Amino acid sequence: MRDQPILVNLDTEQPYAQTHRSGFGASEAAAVVGMDPYCTTWELYHRKIGTVLDQGDTFHTRRGKHLEPWIVQEFQLATGIEVIRHPVGVFRAPDQRWMLATPDADLADNSLLECKSIGWRMADEIGEAGSDQLPIPWILQAQQQMHVMGRELVRFGVMIEVERLVIFNIPRDDRLIDTLIAAEGDLWGRIVSGKPPEVAEWSHHLEAVKRVYRNIQVGNAVELSDHSRDSWAELQSLKLARKKIEEREEQIKAQVYAEIGDANYGLLGGDRVIRRSIVKEAEVKYTRKSYIDYREIKRPKG
Numbered sequence: 001m002r003d004q005p006i007l008v009n010l011d012t013e014q015p016y017a018q019t020h021r022s023g024f025g026a027s028e029a030a031a032v033v034g035m036d037p038y039c040t041t042w043e044l045y046h047r048k049i050g051t052v053l054d055q056g057d058t059f060h061t062r063r064g065k066h067l068e069p070w071i072v073q074e075f076q077l078a079t080g081i082e083v084i085r086h087p088v089g090v091f092r093a094p095d096q097r098w099m100l101a102t103p104d105a106d107l108a109d110n111s112l113l114e115c116k117s118i119g120w121r122m123a124d125e126i127g128e129a130g131s132d133q134l135p136i137p138w139i140l141q142a143q144q145q146m147h148v149m150g151r152e153l154v155r156f157g158v159m160i161e162v163e164r165l166v167i168f169n170i171p172r173d174d175r176l177i178d179t180l181i182a183a184e185g186d187l188w189g190r191i192v193s194g195k196p197p198e199v200a201e202w203s204h205h206l207e208a209v210k211r212v213y214r215n216i217q218v219g220n221a222v223e224l225s226d227h228s229r230d231s232w233a234e235l236q237s238l239k240l241a242r243k244k245i246e247e248r249e250e251q252i253k254a255q256v257y258a259e260i261g262d263a264n265y266g267l268l269g270g271d272r273v274i275r276r277s278i279v280k281e282a283e284v285k286y287t288r289k290s291y292i293d294y295r296e297i298k299r300p301k302g
Contacts, residue, residue, distance in 0.1 A: 003094035005101070005149050021048055023098035024184050026144035030137035033183045037137075041187065042199050048191050064117050067159060071115040072105050074165045075157040082108035093148045096181060098188040101148035111153040112145055114138070120161055129166045134158075140180065142170040147177045 024044075030036040031044040039047075046052040069086070076083050085106035093099040105113035116138070118126075127133020134156060142154035156168040190197060224232070256274065260266040266274035 002150050005091040006094055006097075008090040008092060008100075021050070023092065023100045024144075024188070026101045026141040026148070027137075029140040029144045029180055029184070032187055033140070033179065035136050035140065041197050045187065045191060045196050049194075064115070067117045067162070068104055068115045071117065071157045071159050071165065072113065074159070075105075075113060075115075075155070075167070078157075078165055079155075079167060081111075081155075083113070084108050086113075088112075091148050096185065099144060099148055099181070099184060101145040103145050103149060103154075107155065109153075110151060111155050112142075112149060112151055114142060114145070114154055114156050115159075116156060117159045117162065123160050126158060126166070126168070129168070131168060132170050134168055134170065139170055140176065143173055143176045144180055146172045147180070 024032055028036075028039075028044060031039040031041060034041050043052060072083055072086050075081070083105045086104065088103045088106050090100060090102045093101075103112040104115045107113055122135075125135050132139070138156065142156070145154055146152065152172045154170045156170065158166045158168060160166060187197065256266065260274065260276060264276055266276075268274060
């Protein structure tokens with residue numbers, strides 16, 4: 001028989017922020033396996049060791065917290081399923097202490113409830129009511145919750161534009177759970193031993209790297225690996241190629257714009273045209289924030 005999940009007593013054991021750094025929350029499962037569009041595995045590692053601060057409360061997270069009790073009530077009215085506990089608390093998996101779960105509500109049919117509030121833009125990412133067609137990060141979040149809590153089903157109450165509640169059902173998938181256990185175990189081992197994961201060659205890793213290394217140790221120099229030297233040379237080649245492309249773009253624009261002259265439209269054939277229009281003058285205020293500049297220069301003497 002499976003051991004019961006371990007309830008974390010935030011009053012006596014440790015505050016939430018410290019608990020958050022002692023394992024992976026269910027909402028971080030997607031980042032662990034490299035499927036979170038907003039947080040890379042490399043950045044998550046640095047968040048856990050404290051070199052990158054968590055973003056903390058944002059407008060969207062605060063909105064979600066404010067709406068959660070209402071969504072719980074609306075879910076109960078819409079489904080007739082009794083909510084027996086809300087909030088539920090923070091739990092650890094009995095066998096993987098670094099796996100955490102904070103379900104939004106515990107239901108009388110032994111399932112869990114997760115509440116989401118989204119706008120119309122994200123509404124295209126969800127499927128039909130009653131299905132399991134939800135964004136992958138939500139599905140992985142549900143799988144971790146089921147593993148930690150020992151459940152077979154997570155229901156989602158998704159409030160769209162604060163106007164319409166849609167219900168979804170995510171059943172347990174032990175293959176996905178095994179994948180999460182292995183990936184989180186590997187990353188937690190790296191955190192304990194101080195061995196960061198490789199920076200994958202994804203463009204959104206760049207912002208994560210910049211957030212980690214925000215300061216400059218004046219005068220300190222690092223001998224770059226052959227791989228990084230070759231990559232930097234490739235970058236310079238790409239910049240040169242881009243410059244040539246941009247120059248050719250300007251030549252093409254000059255040629256086509258001259259042929260259009262003062263006309264409103266240039267006909268491209270079929271139903272395609274180039275439209276000329278006036279963008280009215282407007283004052284734009286801009287404040288440049290400080291940032292780290294990377295630039296190839298001659299090596300300083302000394």
